[in-house]
Amino acid sequence: MFKKILFAxxxxxxxxxxxxxxxxxAVRYDAELFxxxxxxxPSRGFSHIVVDVRTGEKVELDADYIAWVQDELKNTYDRQxxxxxxxxxEAVVGIPHREILRxxxxxxxxxxxxxxxxxxxxxxxxxxxxHFAGSTLQRVAKASKAPVLVVNRPAASFWGGFxxxxxxxxxxxxxxxxxxxxLKTARxxxxxxxxxxxVDIESQHGLMSQQEIDDRMLEARDRIRRKYLLQAKxxxxxxxxxxxxxxxxxxxxxxxxxxxxxxxxxxxxRETSDASLGRTLEQVLLRASCPVVSVxxxxxxxxxx
Amino acid sequence: MxxxxxxxxxxxxTREELDALLADSNGRQYYxxxxxxxxxxxxxxxxxxxxxxxxxxxxxxxxxxxxLCADSCxxxxxxxxxxxxxxxxxxxxxxxxxxxxxxxxxNEFMRMxxxxxxxxxxxxxxxGTYCPYGIDMGVMFSYLRGLLHSQGFxxxxxxxxxxxxxxxxxxxxxxxxxxxxxxxxxxEEAQEEWPCLEIPIDKEDADIVYMINAREAKHYxxxxxEAAILFHIAGExxxxxxxxxxxxxxxxxxxxxxxxxMQVETIYSAMERLRPKRMVATECGHAYRATVIExxxxxxxxxxxxxxxxxxxxxxxxEALETGKLKIDPTKKIKEPxxxxxxxxxxxxxxxxxxxxxxxxxIAEDFREMAPCKEHNYCCGGGGGFNGIGxxxxxxxxxxxxxxxxxxxxxxKLVVAPCHNCWDAxxxxxxxxxxGIKWSFLKPLLIKMVEVPPHLRxxx
Numbered sequence: 001m002f003k004k005i006l007f008a009x010x011x012x013x014x015x016x017x018x019x020x021x022x023x024x025x026a027v028r029y030d031a032e033l034f035x036x037x038x039x040x041x042p043s044r045g046f047s048h049i050v051v052d053v054r055t056g057e058k059v060e061l062d063a064d065y066i067a068w069v070q071d072e073l074k075n076t077y078d079r080q081x082x083x084x085x086x087x088x089x090e091a092v093v094g095i096p097h098r099e100i101l102r103x104x105x106x107x108x109x110x111x112x113x114x115x116x117x118x119x120x121x122x123x124x125x126x127x128x129x130x131h132f133a134g135s136t137l138q139r140v141a142k143a144s145k146a147p148v149l150v151v152n153r154p155a156a157s158f159w160g161g162f163x164x165x166x167x168x169x170x171x172x173x174x175x176x177x178x179x180x181x182x183l184k185t186a187r188x189x190x191x192x193x194x195x196x197x198x199v200d201i202e203s204q205h206g207l208m209s210q211q212e213i214d215d216r217m218l219e220a221r222d223r224i225r226r227k228y229l230l231q232a233k234x235x236x237x238x239x240x241x242x243x244x245x246x247x248x249x250x251x252x253x254x255x256x257x258x259x260x261x262x263x264x265x266x267x268x269x270r271e272t273s274d275a276s277l278g279r280t281l282e283q284v285l286l287r288a289s290c291p292v293v294s295v296x297x298x299x300x301x302x303x304x305x
Numbered sequence: 306m307x308x309x310x311x312x313x314x315x316x317x318x319t320r321e322e323l324d325a326l327l328a329d330s331n332g333r334q335y336y337x338x339x340x341x342x343x344x345x346x347x348x349x350x351x352x353x354x355x356x357x358x359x360x361x362x363x364x365x366x367x368x369x370x371x372x373l374c375a376d377s378c379x380x381x382x383x384x385x386x387x388x389x390x391x392x393x394x395x396x397x398x399x400x401x402x403x404x405x406x407x408x409x410x411x412n413e414f415m416r417m418x419x420x421x422x423x424x425x426x427x428x429x430x431x432x433g434t435y436c437p438y439g440i441d442m443g444v445m446f447s448y449l450r451g452l453l454h455s456q457g458f459x460x461x462x463x464x465x466x467x468x469x470x471x472x473x474x475x476x477x478x479x480x481x482x483x484x485x486x487x488x489x490x491x492x493e494e495a496q497e498e499w500p501c502l503e504i505p506i507d508k509e510d511a512d513i514v515y516m517i518n519a520r521e522a523k524h525y526x527x528x529x530x531e532a533a534i535l536f537h538i539a540g541e542x543x544x545x546x547x548x549x550x551x552x553x554x555x556x557x558x559x560x561x562x563x564x565x566x567m568q569v570e571t572i573y574s575a576m577e578r579l580r581p582k583r584m585v586a587t588e589c590g591h592a593y594r595a596t597v598i599e600x601x602x603x604x605x606x607x608x609x610x611x612x613x614x615x616x617x618x619x620x621x622x623x624e625a626l627e628t629g630k631l632k633i634d635p636t637k638k639i640k641e642p643x644x645x646x647x648x649x650x651x652x653x654x655x656x657x658x659x660x661x662x663x664x665x666x667x668i669a670e671d672f673r674e675m676a677p678c679k680e681h682n683y684c685c686g687g688g689g690g691f692n693g694i695g696x697x698x699x700x701x702x703x704x705x706x707x708x709x710x711x712x713x714x715x716x717x718k719l720v721v722a723p724c725h726n727c728w729d730a731x732x733x734x735x736x737x738x739x740x741g742i743k744w745s746f747l748k749p750l751l752i753k754m755v756e757v758p759p760h761l762r763x764x765x
Contacts, residue, residue: 046476
């Protein structure tokens, strides 16, 4: 399932939670792990001065500096590197999202693992208080062929592999790919799959009547059955739930209740401008205490058999 | 020491030589070797006798040292009217001296010439516009750069840059495979939003062949797909060549005329191979000058023109807007005050001053001219290679002051900069002086405001 994992890291504490999951996954699923860091932005044309992405300082780029950054990464992930994962560490120059996508394409990775944001969270390893995801994550999630696994909260861990997967259903086309990824993952790992939809009662003008809420919940159940459950073709560990409320809150609550260790959602590139994530996905990945996978494309999801 | 390991009179010809230069942190060894480099006076004088034509001889001779060129030079103004920044002084004390001494000059003198040629002149050619005799120091400094290059006195980054052109026919180490793959990759990324989008490679007899700056392929390939989207919306029959797609010339900044010729011949043979009706050049000033204005002479083309008609991106956009190939949604026009940076290389040196005004008329509600503007506009502060040379960073940052004052005077919050060097310089200007502005190429702005015909929209 995960033969090649790309862990894109800024090397800052914001990526520590993602590092734990990435290394754990590599060991557990015997995958090849690429620890990948974009060290600077070549903002001076053809010159050899780059802007260090962590410090924002201008540095002279040479082989010594790159080797030093790689050593720093080795020190940062010293404990994880002793876990036995098959791992390579690489530091390159470029625009971060573009180089991450380039590497993912070159290696044809199965999944990209990232933290939610780095800017401004030095000393606070959690993007949660900022209520927004980093621009690099947003751009990677928008364009990546491979699913993007975001690990934001320090509480996130990966002790026993993925055993409880929540799929946040929204009935869009991208959501179909997300479901196929969730189902495929559940099947291969023998995990429970919880298909969940939250009827949005917030976006309506004025109060919704209870009858209307009930009707929409019934309709959602029916759509889940037709759109997703039938595809599962008798997979025994699947169930569906529909709640009402503010979708991102309900998904996070539901995942907590089900003790989910993975949430899978679609990312709708077309609905958003400037590569920002859809509001619900962005809020879920910032708030959830487990890793969240953003799926946007069919390439790594749909079987070609 | 006659020749250093890194700093010498030989241009880069192998990957090993290039890697050795790249491994030299900030050119420390390179510049240390330069202090010991011998000047081959006989070769220098022989080159001058062979290559210095009557125009330059006359210019050197008739310059009356009147100093009327002083105020035309932005470097003179931003350096507190330092007399050593007067254009006529700068060229007379360097090229003039070399000629007067028949090439018998010292290593120290050559290093002074290098510092002058690359940190006191951006070859913007503004002085030529104001000299009563039409003497153009920019042209003379380009010539001086060639002499200095032939003797090995060239900034480290530019030795690397022209070496890249020699090895890869691009200022970056982008191979044919990398380039073609990048185009394919960009199409795949965009196809969901733009069904049927293509970047046709090596298509023969297309209406347009589109050529770019290697930095687009290397660092921000979104620029390539943005061009593809706009050609797609405009319904153009276009292509890009797999070989000969890069039209910049750091070799021109370096004064490496042999590499200039190699680079431009690669481009021209792509044109001859694909036979497009015309070439559209990306949003880059020096690339346009190198390929369209200077290139034909490097390549020895008898008519002084490239093999096919060549237009700059601003010309294509202006034409597409005027003919209705691209239509702007009036509600999406730029509302905030906006100004435009006139690139010296395609405005003063190629006459394309009206195109950007036509474009601004279509896309901006509050367009404000800089003063002065058009062919009288000042260099962004980073032209002629100035942006990229670490040794002259301090001088470059001072040079940005003129553009800072011009932009502040307009009150604009956005600067449209359809040129890579200008875009870089204005970005650096904001970083250095923080005057609260944004900057943009044309393509991303256009994509946000152009009307998409219904048949090109993605299925719901």
